[in-house]
Amino acid sequence: MSSPYLTLNVVEITQETSDAATIHFERADRQPVACQPGQFLTLILPCGPGGKKERRAYSLSSTPGEAPRLAVTVKRVSGGLVSNYLLDTVRVGQQLEVMAPLGNFTLQPQPQLARSIVLVGAGSGITPLMSILKAVLREEPQSQVLLVYGNRNEASVIFGQQLRQLEQQYAGRLQVEHVYSQPTQGPAAHQHTGRLNRTTLLRILEQRQIPAAQAEYFLCGPEGMMAEAKAALELLGVPAERIRRESFVAAAETMEAAAAQPNGHGDVSSDDDGKIVTRNVTINYEGSEYQFEVTPQQTILEAALDLDIDLPYSCQAGLCTACRGKCLSGKVHLDEREGLSDAEMKQGYVLVCVGHPLTSDVVIEIG
Numbered sequence: 001m002s003s004p005y006l007t008l009n010v011v012e013i014t015q016e017t018s019d020a021a022t023i024h025f026e027r028a029d030r031q032p033v034a035c036q037p038g039q040f041l042t043l044i045l046p047c048g049p050g051g052k053k054e055r056r057a058y059s060l061s062s063t064p065g066e067a068p069r070l071a072v073t074v075k076r077v078s079g080g081l082v083s084n085y086l087l088d089t090v091r092v093g094q095q096l097e098v099m100a101p102l103g104n105f106t107l108q109p110q111p112q113l114a115r116s117i118v119l120v121g122a123g124s125g126i127t128p129l130m131s132i133l134k135a136v137l138r139e140e141p142q143s144q145v146l147l148v149y150g151n152r153n154e155a156s157v158i159f160g161q162q163l164r165q166l167e168q169q170y171a172g173r174l175q176v177e178h179v180y181s182q183p184t185q186g187p188a189a190h191q192h193t194g195r196l197n198r199t200t201l202l203r204i205l206e207q208r209q210i211p212a213a214q215a216e217y218f219l220c221g222p223e224g225m226m227a228e229a230k231a232a233l234e235l236l237g238v239p240a241e242r243i244r245r246e247s248f249v250a251a252a253e254t255m256e257a258a259a260a261q262p263n264g265h266g267d268v269s270s271d272d273d274g275k276i277v278t279r280n281v282t283i284n285y286e287g288s289e290y291q292f293e294v295t296p297q298q299t300i301l302e303a304a305l306d307l308d309i310d311l312p313y314s315c316q317a318g319l320c321t322a323c324r325g326k327c328l329s330g331k332v333h334l335d336e337r338e339g340l341s342d343a344e345m346k347q348g349y350v351l352v353c354v355g356h357p358l359t360s361d362v363v364i365e366i367g
């Protein structure tokens with residue numbers, strides 16, 4: 001298996017808004033990096049205490065059609081370690097260590113298809129949606145895209161100018177509806193005031209005459225917005241398999257629920273009465289077998305990293321699936337399961353960054 005790590009050169013930085021910028025990368029040999037629209041890069045940066053390497057996931061805002069360039073768009077998080085480091089210190093010409101693109105929030109363009117794609121996002125959630133949007137417009141000439149994009153006001157819109165250009169270039173195929181919670185200018189066409197909630201979304205889908213049950217939906221933004229969008233789509237009878245979502249942040253409610261019932265949430269096997277105590281686990285990764293102890297205070301990933309076992313990971317929050325493995329035996333409790341679909345859970349997939357062994361025979365195969 002080839003190494004999941006790459007070194008990329010920063011070739012351009014575009015300021016998108018006062019608190020967001022796009023960082024464009026290329027490999028030194030200018031060879032394309034394999035990726036799918038909607039995937040994310042993991043940036044590995046020496047910005048932790050004492051130069052410790054920190055990892056964060058950033059969705060690609062570029063599409064494979066822009067190869068050899070790749071781009072991520074970073075929004076500043078108040079007090080955040082990596083977003084501030086990236087926006088304040090990274091410069092053109094710098095080399096960054098990254099983990100190759102990963103993620104299942106993707107769309108595979110198929111030129112023969114004529115479909116309706118609806119993208120619903122807010123704030124920095126636009127990034128994977130932009131990647132998908134550009135891929136569909138370029139590579140599926142008969143497909144239509146509707147983007148519903150929520151922001152505080154006109155100045156917080158990331159990619160505002162690019163979206164206007166794309167609407168002109170792909171007239172009739174791309175529709176953009178902005179929703180502003182605190183607009184600073186008067187109302188205009190295709191702009192809505194208020195929260196991007198189920199009522200707003202239902203109104204827009206009706207106005208735009210979207211064939212709701214047949215369209216494919218991609219949601220990315222704060223948990224509340226995605227829950228509202230999902231509720232609207234359920235009201236319209238959209239089958240669950242047509243709705244895809246990506247979370248950048250673990251839902252506070254989910255984390256609280258997990259903390260409240262540490263043995264009852266997200267267990268891979270149901271009816272489990274195991275307890276989180278110190279146990280051994282076995283991990284198979286890249287042809288090697290690792291056996292080690294996991295204490296109740298550690299996740300399986302943390303225990304591995306403490307022993308310098310170099311497992312793949314990115315968000316460390318159960319969101320991105322970079323650390324996904326298949327549980328071949330035993331039972332594992334997951335603190336968070338946002339990144340896994342119901343089908344993956346049924347097949348025994350686990351996320352070791354939020355996983356704790358519940359039995360003494362846990363064997364997980366990663367990769």
Ligand SMILES: Cc1cc2nc3c(=O)[nH]c(=O)nc-3n(C[C@H](O)[C@H](O)[C@H](O)COP(=O)(O)OP(=O)(O)OC[C@H]3O[C@@H](n4cnc5c(N)ncnc54)[C@H](O)[C@@H]3O)c2cc1C
Nearest residue numbers: 056057058059073074075080081082083124127248315319
């Ligand atoms: C799959 C995936 C894709 C992502 N893609 C992008 C992207 O395209 N662009 C982008 O800007 N970010 C993206 N993120 C979020 C990114 O990985 C970081 O979490 C974010 O930049 C904050 O990191 P930090 O080190 O600055 O903050 P930290 O030091 O990790 O956190 C500081 C505080 O901010 C909170 N926080 C963390 N992230 C957010 C957030 N996004 N919004 C509000 N509060 C937050 C934390 O809970 C914490 O309380 C993505 C995350 C995932 C899992």
Ligand code: FES
Nearest residue numbers: 314315316321353
């Ligand atoms: S590292 Fe992201 S889900 Fe585990």
